[in-house]
Amino acid sequence: MAKKSDISWKKDNPSTFLNNSVQKADRAVKQVMSHPEEIAVEHAFNSIAHAENALSNAEERQEHMNTAEQSKEQLAMIKQQLHEADEIMNK
Template identity: 55%
Template sequence: MSKHSDTSWKQDHPVSLLGNAVQRANRAVKQAMSHPDEQLVEQAQQSLTHAEQALENAIQFEEHMDMVQQNQEQLELMKQQLQQTQTFIEDQQ
């Protein structure tokens, strides 16, 4: 197996895809928190939904469950943070 295809496999592995999705969601949530705005909250929610789908795929793969668990915990924290941001926006209206 060539080095390139080994790298491609790692990038396409469900746990890698989950990690990438969680990182993108984390950036989106942080942006929504630092600039509370309905559009940014919606974008963060979409990123979280995508990350949750990646989580389900990674769980079904049944490998590297410690990493899956860490990402799941991080997702739960981000959902709480986004909910707080949504509440803040609603209170400002």
């Protein structure tokens, strides 16, 4: 059974949450690139939004700033890939 805590693990470990969120966004964008469907695109945009929120939280808490900077760069690349896939889909 899960241990109950006053503060969620996401707030306790913002850099871990950030890494997980960026990985999830990356998988979602890869899904769009291999299966360009509207629901997949929406899911990818939502995943990126969650990752951006996690990045903001990590930066606010100044958690592992070198990791946060790497995640920020990876997230920018993921957003570019999604934008390109979305353009191809809408042609």
